[in-house]
Amino acid sequence: MTDENVIRKMRAFDHTSPQQMNDPYAMYEAFRTKCPVGRSEQHGGFHVVSRYASAKKVFEDYGSFSSTDGVGIPPHPFRMFPIDLDPPLQAKFRRVLNRRFTPEAVAEKRAEIQGVIDTLIDDFIEIGSADLASQLVRPLLPRIVLPLLGVPSEARQQMSDWIEYLTRGRATDMPGVIKAGDAIGMFLGGLVATRRAAPPADDVLGMLLESQIDGRPFTDDEILRTLLIILFGGLDTTSSVMLESLLHLARNPADKQRLKSGEVSWQIAIEEFVRFTSPIQGLRRTVTQDTTIEGETLKKGDWVFGLHGSANRDEAVFENAGQCLLERQPNAHLAFGSGAHICLGRNLARLEIQILLSTVLERLGDFEVGPQFTPDYLVGEARGMKSLPVRFTPAHKAAAAGFDRGAHAAGGAHA
């Protein structure tokens, strides 16, 4: 691509455009080499930061690049906490929330996650074909995350629809987005009020109701905005990694074998799946004082869009960055972000991904995608595969197949 072409592409860069974002990686590479800090003229104009080191700086230097004016482009019509805050206030929210998302805390969910996955697989295992997006991965996450938060599971479908609209609709239908935002706000507000009057419960909402910030309880408004970001962060992103990993394994049977035999540990492979997918492709910060990156001057008040998706393909940091190499180490990717806002749910996501992939390998290990299949993506700040049709040898349901989940099984130790 000539320099002029790259500048033209940069001016037109729009992460909400399906044409540009279905496969953005060649475009990112051109940005990194020819125009590492460029300016898009879309959505009111914003700087685009594509190299690893610079994107990392944007996410870590909260003194120069603030989150308090929001992190989406176009902006979300309402603020969420703690994502739309800077330290130190942001860290006060995180201190309370982190406890529920440590590796030890999320490990307690293992049996529940395994049970939900086995049940969903039971619904199609005897048929020998399925769309792993609509029949397994997308239904899975709300079934885990909603109970963990304390949102009744009957609200599952409604909640997923609202979130989907708020995620994807901002570029095309802001009035509709505001309406969906009001609806979800009413619902969550009602839920918080009900729970204040009810006996304490062991979920994130219960914990927020009993915790303090700056020596006072959290307000209903703060709790609502916190639940909302966990809903936003906890559903789509994890599904993106699961689907991308499944597609990779379908196309690379040798990697299935390397995982099954233990040649590559799950822990290492999952970081590579997460890097390779980069479910959040980019997020915004707002410049707080005139500053310079890569020789470009950024003015106070400007928007900066740091591209996790591009940073994670930066050859300066990752050799053969365009390949998914399960054994990759070190792997200091930015897919979970970097700095104060590093993904709250990263330990839960890692666990969910591991259980999902190992169960699929165990129960429908010979799954494959058709040779004609080319993935189609939902795009925006978050990018994820729409569908993943696979075929496999039909098998029995979990109970009939006699899978011994031991103490880990849903209905096992906790029956």
Place this chain on the structure above:
Amino acid sequence: MVQITFIEHNGRQHRIDVPEGESLMQAAQNNMVPGIDADCGGACACATCHVFVADDWIARLPAVSDNEDAMLDVVETRLPGSRLSCQLKAEPSLDGLVVTLPASQR
């Protein structure tokens, strides 16, 4: 090398030779000292690498910046010897420093 001793909340000691210029947070992580979570990776943005320095060391360390001061207000128990270990770089004047870890960073 600069010798730093980390004492876990349960009393277990780790005496570590830290290369000059490395932060105490990095040193603790590189040597598997439990109790330094350092979620933000050293950006002085999460207050999960909190340590207590012994009283006789407080005045001998570089001053607390405004940024670190604000983040120290986030920790559970702030004492006169409270510091964020990501902001303390190993240098010869710190040789022999002893830091104690809080019960939990979480």
